[in-house]
Amino acid sequence: MELGERKLKILSAIIEAYIQSGEPVGSKALVEMLDHTASSATIRNDMADLATDGYLEQPHTSAGRIPTAKAFRLYIDSLMKRQPLTEKSRHEIEELLSGAASDPERLIEEASQALAEVTGCAAVTTTPDQQSSSIRRIEVLRSGTRTAALLLMTSSGMLRSRVCRFDSDIDSPLLERLNNTLSAEFLGQPLSSVSLAQVQGLLVALGEVGLACAPALTAFVELVQESAEAEVLLSGQLNLLRHPDYELERARSLLSFLSQRELLANMLTAHSGGLRVVLGSESPRPELDGSSIIVTRYSLTGGGDGSIGIIGPLRMDYAATIPRLEYFAQTISRLLRQLMNDG
């Protein structure tokens, strides 16, 4: 299985040509690419070997060769020469992100859009994992005779609010009591530690007003859980429709998969760190066949971190895209740390 140097060169050339054109690559064209260092017959022999080793396949007898997933894997893991970002594109990215909001969630959303734009793929991000962050502040604010606003702030700077309805009229003392109880119980606690059981305990502790507060407590638990789970943001789906490799059916099934946020979240959070490339055909999901996912992680000082990645056709310019994605992750990490540090 050891591939000789020439074979590797041929394989690289085929992959790069295929990435560019999307067409099968023939021996004649390869002679040019390799600067006539070998004849077409030699190249054909090597190609035949590469095909039996599973790196190449033929759409039909008299067509050129197409790299298989195995070939892409090899290319991405060792053959590929990363294309360093030009000063100009660094600048462009910097520009796109520096205008972003000071709200961390918005920053990530805007970064996601920018990434989609820069790479021409769909971009997917998760908001920072909040499992390890804690509750910084809780407020229950009256907003009507029977409604209140529930506000939750986490140590990583995320803000979540929702309207909560009570079953009966509420008054200020009730809310004050609720407020104090919630704050006393949960302030500084990690989000992951808030359990329904604990909250039910509070219901008892609140005594006669406990029952009246039940809807708020339920809403509070939901709010905490909602805050704790990383949210998945998807941008630039339309880019996929623009790419010639996606015909309608494939695009539809991919987009349909991407709209199932939980599945997507699992894919993204499944790995611990570093860059990861998942080639569609390697994954068990048939919807991902013909597509490729590149994910990496950004991290906050507070310990939280999140995923950022792109999804596009298998035939993607990895050498240029991967450094871009990494630069995005770095920049987001830096900006978020800045936000947190003097937050």
Next chain:
Amino acid sequence: MELGERKLKILSAIIEAYIQSGEPVGSKALVEMLDHTASSATIRNDMADLATDGYLEQPHTSAGRIPTAKAFRLYIDSLMKRQPLTEKSRHEIEELLSGAASDPERLIEEASQALAEVTGCAAVTTTPDQQSSSIRRIEVLRSGTRTAALLLMTSSGMLRSRVCRFDSDIDSPLLERLNNTLSAEFLGQPLSSVSLAQVQGLLVALGEVGLACAPALTAFVELVQESAEAEVLLSGQLNLLRHPDYELERARSLLSFLSQRELLANMLTAHSGGLRVVLGSESPRPELDGSSIIVTRYSLTGGGDGSIGIIGPLRMDYAATIPRLEYFAQTISRLLRQLMNDG
């Protein structure tokens, strides 16, 4: 231009057959549909007349006829017999919506998804117009040495929050002063009345701490403006890709148009009330050609109202879809009123 009764029947039959099959309709098939009340030759003559009047067109000489936009217009405005909702589908809709959240924004979002599911089209809604609603509560809550959470509640029960960064460290007295000032100035005021000028006046009134509060004031104005403008929610875009009338290019350009939320918002809010059907080819937007938009409005007791509609192929089952949409609008109005009334 007066069309005789038979011609109208023929036209209706053509439209309905075309809606069902998507194929050109021929005279022979029409003989069956009209229960042999006329011969194919007669029908052909009438069809020729309808074609010269601009109601029908031929893809090519030896094909059947396809209804034009003019025909659809006539059909929708007067020919069509609305298909009343069955008890079962009423129930289904009721079911889908009753499980929805008590937060009005979520309710509308979930309704939008349900509508897309029920109609098989893309659904589009706007959150209630907040121009006429007023500020019910404002809170600035400290969340870090230099950050605070800004919270805005409106009379219609909407909740908006955002993180706001200060340029220097903040303390409780500062925030209390800011809070009091904002509340005193804006509580009960309609959202539309909040102007940058007024806020800048406050900056002066706040005296020495005014400058320190500037970021919060800017954020406040942004938050108000953001709350005031109706938000456009889009669901079920994938449904469009599933429909055979949309090939890739048409779908792409439509989805691309739909992603421009401001344009969409303009289209939706352009009319005052009642149901409206916009046939794509009638609109100046080339992206909408071949598509059709049906919009109506839902309303709140508080005076605010919003749009709800669907977007799908021109060849749509209007007779069944329109009553469904109207039922959605009614139900949402009712649910929102319930929420507001004891809110």
Next chain:
DNA sequence: GTTAGCACTCTTAGTGTTAGAGTGCTAAAA
């Protein structure tokens, strides 16, 4: 191990043909 040459295969584009669907027209019938 590499190369030139050549027969072979397969795709693609173009052409011709045919069956079928549907029309428009004309002349007769109501």
Next chain:
DNA sequence: TTTTAGCACTCTAACACTAAGAGTGCTAAC
């Protein structure tokens, strides 16, 4: 005057056929 039957005509879709071109695999020579 309106409706109908009949028929010639047109156009499409499907199929088969052909020729050109691209690319391979194999063999024999270098």
